[in-house]
Every structure is written in C-alpha cells, then in structure tokens.
Amino acid sequence: MSTPDHVRIFDTTLRDGEQSPGCSMNPAQKRVFARALAELGVDVIETGFPASSVADMEASRAIAADLRETTLCGLARCSDGDIDAVARALDGAARPRIHVFISTSPLHREHKLKLSRDEVLARAVAGVERARALVDDVEFSAEDALRTEEDFLVEIFSAAIAAGATTINVPDTVGYTTPGEIRGLFERLRARVRDADRAIFSAHCHNDLGLAVANSLAAVEGGARQVEVAVNGIGERAGNCALEEFAMAVRTRGAYYGVDTGIRTPRLLETSRLLTRLTGMAVQRNKAVVGANAFAHEAGIHQHGMLRHRGTYEIMTPESVGWPATQMVLGRHSGRAAVGERLRALGYVLDDGTLAQVFERFKALCETQRVVEDADLQRLVEGESASGEGWRIAALSVADGRRSAHAQVVLSDPDGAVVTETAEGDGPVAALFAAMARATGVALELESYQVHSTGTGADARGEATLSVRHGDDAHTGTGNSHDIIEASALAWLEVANRVRRATGTGNGERETGASTRSTTPAPLPA
Structure with missing residues (x-):
C-alpha cells in the first residue's frame, strides 16, 4: 500500500x-x-x-x-x-x-x-x-x-x-x-x-x-x-x-x-x-463537524439505528474531532427505544407497561417542549413531587447601568429554603450568572452563549443556549421563556442542577470560591 x-x-x-x-x-x-x-x-x-x-x-x-x-x-x-x-x-x-x-x-x-x-x-x-x-x-x-x-x-x-x-x-x-x-x-x-x-x-x-x-x-x-x-x-x-x-x-x-x-x-x-x-461569531448548530447538532440524533429511526450500531448514522466518531460523545436528543421525533435507553442510563429499570405509560407522558410533554432533558424524564417517572428537584427561580431582576450591570436572584433550594444573592458584571447576563453562581454555590466557566427567537407573533419565545465547563466536564444548557433574561437563568440552572445531581453540590454544601467566569470577550446581549 x-x-x-x-x-x-x-x-x-x-x-x-x-x-x-x-x-x-x-x-x-x-x-x-x-x-x-x-x-x-x-x-x-x-x-x-x-x-x-x-x-x-x-x-x-x-x-x-x-x-x-x-x-x-x-x-x-x-x-x-x-x-x-x-x-x-x-x-x-x-x-x-x-x-x-x-x-x-x-x-x-x-x-x-x-x-x-x-x-x-x-x-x-x-x-x-x-x-x-x-x-x-x-x-x-x-x-x-x-x-x-x-x-x-x-x-x-x-x-x-x-x-x-x-x-x-x-x-x-x-x-x-x-x-x-x-x-x-x-x-x-x-x-x-x-x-x-x-x-x-x-x-x-x-x-x-x-x-x-x-x-x-x-x-x-x-x-x-x-x-x-x-x-x-x-x-x-x-x-x-x-x-x-x-x-x-x-x-x-x-x-x-x-x-x-x-x-x-x-x-x-x-x-x-x-x-x-x-x-463572538457563533457557529450554526447544523455546521458540519463542530456544530452543536453534528453528532446529535433526535429522529426515532436514527436513534434506533444508533443504539444498534453507531456506524448506521455516523461516518466519523465524535471523539475524533473533540466531542465527548454522541448526543441522543429526546424530542417529539424520538421513539420508545431511545427514551427507554436514556431511562436505563439514569438508573430506571421499567417494565414494558410502565415504560409505555412514561412514553405516553413523554410524547405529551413534547407538544409543549422542544427538548426533553434528564430532569424532565425524572419527573415523568417519579412525578412532580420527586425528590432532588433542584434549584428553582422564585424571582430575579437585572439593572443595566452605564459602567456595569447589577443582578439579584431569589432561588428556592432543593430543601425548600429561599436563597437571595446579588452580583455585578460587565453586562446584564454576566451579572445574572455571577449571582446564580453565588446562590447555588456551583462554579461554571462560560464558554459560549447564544439567544434566538422560537415561534412567531404572540407565541414567540426566547431560547437561550450556553456551553459551560465544570471542572473537566463540558455541559450545555437550554432555557425557554417569553423573557430572555429568564430563559438565560433557566439555561444556567439546568446545568447547575445537573451538576448538583451528579456531585451532591448545592445540598447545603458549596464549592469553594464558586463564581461564573466568562471567557467570551464579545459583549453579552442586553
């Protein structure tokens, strides 16, 4: 040769x-x-x-x-x-x-x-x-x-x-x-x-x-x-x-x-x-090799094939270009096999009848939510009163001044207690994330942040997506709301709650020196 x-x-x-x-x-x-x-x-x-x-x-x-x-x-x-x-x-x-x-x-x-x-x-x-x-x-x-x-x-x-x-x-x-x-x-x-x-x-x-x-x-x-x-x-x-x-x-x-x-x-x-x-120039989600969707699969037929053999729908491995793994995105196009596989990965072993019921609730949720995350699946299995629900937003406010922005967040913690924290930042979103870090005690390093509109007219909503690092681990969070600031906060909390479930952080114990550090020099949106 x-x-x-x-x-x-x-x-x-x-x-x-x-x-x-x-x-x-x-x-x-x-x-x-x-x-x-x-x-x-x-x-x-x-x-x-x-x-x-x-x-x-x-x-x-x-x-x-x-x-x-x-x-x-x-x-x-x-x-x-x-x-x-x-x-x-x-x-x-x-x-x-x-x-x-x-x-x-x-x-x-x-x-x-x-x-x-x-x-x-x-x-x-x-x-x-x-x-x-x-x-x-x-x-x-x-x-x-x-x-x-x-x-x-x-x-x-x-x-x-x-x-x-x-x-x-x-x-x-x-x-x-x-x-x-x-x-x-x-x-x-x-x-x-x-x-x-x-x-x-x-x-x-x-x-x-x-x-x-x-x-x-x-x-x-x-x-x-x-x-x-x-x-x-x-x-x-x-x-x-x-x-x-x-x-x-x-x-x-x-x-x-x-x-x-x-x-x-x-x-x-x-x-x-x-x-x-x-x-500050973002990469489109469907960009080949490095776009967020390059190794993401939502369609049920594709997910079923991937579960059998990844070569069915991937001509290169995500690891070969720096992605940690293939992403199985759960949404309205996903099938029962993909939902069942994800539940097993989360530790749930369900009989066929129970899985059928959870899958029915999953499809109903997909009518109002574009992507179903692990926390959503947990609620579908255990109900809204499931333990370990995580941090939730009680209130938040952001003021953007000439030289800096000021944010105040009020969160309810996993034990039901209310935590209030404030912080300043170069922009409103930076201030918001800094306040969230103080309130939860979870340190996340921001790598990228994007917002865009979904829907039209009165039904239009803002979707915020961020990529962060927690230690050596990379995470992506997404939040949806009629208010962009709230959508950003929900995206940040999605990751913080994922970290909490994985490490126990936030249940009365905070990481030393928790803070949000933005490595993005481009100005964040107001």
Missing part, C-alpha cells in the same frame, strides 16, 4: 478569516489563536497583512517570537513597501514565508489595476524576485485566477517559478468555480506550467456558492498539495474553505483521495470554540 501524499494546511484565519465583518482580533487575541493553530498541527499560518495596519504588524511580530516549528507567512501586494513590511514583521521567525499577490483576471486588470497583461506580468516577477531576495520561501498568488485566461495563468506562473516562487496559489477569489472545472484546471496547469515540479500548487477557495470545501477537494484530485483554509470557514463574504470540514473529509475518505494532513483532529472542536470566544 502506497504512502499517502501530504497536503499542506495553510491557515488564513488570522488574515482572510479576520477580514470577515465582525471577526477582527487584536494582536493579543491573534497571538493566542496562532498558538492554538500550531497545536492543531497546521503547516503554515498566515499571520496577517502587515502593511495594512499597525495591529497586523504587531501581531505578526509577536507570533514570530512565539512559534518556532510552524511556517509563518505574511501577505503583500507586488510592491516594495508591502514586501519589506512582511520581512520586518517576520524578522527573526524560524520559518518565514512572504506571500505576494497580484490580480490577473481581465475584469481586475481593466477595472481595478488599469494595467495590461505585460504590466501585470512584470510586476509579478519583480515582486517575487524582491521577496526571494529576503526569504527562501515565497508564495505567489494570481488573484481571481479562476476568471483569468488559462494561457496567461500558464505564463505568469511559469515566470513566478523562474523568479523564485516555491508555492503557486490558484485562488478562486470570488467563489465562482465548480469541482469539475477546478480539478481540470489544476491538472492542465501542472502539465503546462514550466518547471511545475519545482513548486507546490495551492488552492484557495471561497464559499460564495457553498462549494469551497468541494472545490478544494477537487483541486487536490487535480494535484494541489496545499489547501488554504480558515477555522469555522470564516472569511470575506460567505467565507473560506472550512479547515475542520476539509481535514475530516480527507481523513474520513482517505482511501479515496490518497492524501493526508498533519491536523490533530481531536483538537478541532476546542479550536473552533476558541475562535468563537475570540470573535
């Missing part, structure tokens, strides 16, 4: 990804994320566009001082000033690369650059030569390559290699191409470009038609051995090829593609969540 070819992963989250509206990061945040990318195993990190801002220059310098094993790259137009700025930014880097680019398509030449083909060619060669005089590793990109005449691409790439380029990037800058087209283009370029074997050919695909990952995989079939990606697929407009999706496609279909990457896939989820915390 032949050894798979290695496909370099060139991550542009800190450059093209950060250009996505609302995703800008300061130098300190870029430095943190660059370390995470190195730990993830990417081959090349594009640290920024140093000539564009002081922040990008500072970030690139800081990252260059930190990382010694990963190739670090800076973007530059084919101009002396830009190229020299990258050299200064990466001065002292162990493995520096200068990435020069110029537009090549007729549309860009006429309307953006106002240059002829010969003038574009001359600038490209001059840019590559200047960069190569400063570093040994030079990448050349023909911006809008997929709308450029093929004979001109052959000419300019041949000239770039002769001038010293070691990587040739063929960007689909506006997400225009299709898999068949880009595969064929790479095959022809590698056959026609002079001295093509002296350079690595690279694909940089945008997602305007939702084809970035598919096009990147097709480029690999055509001979690309570097793929430019961004975590969570962030980037200009509809974004870039998603790192996590490409990496798992190659891993899952390795026998088909015959290539591999150096990505440490169990780190994908934590890297995705770190980016969410740094930028």
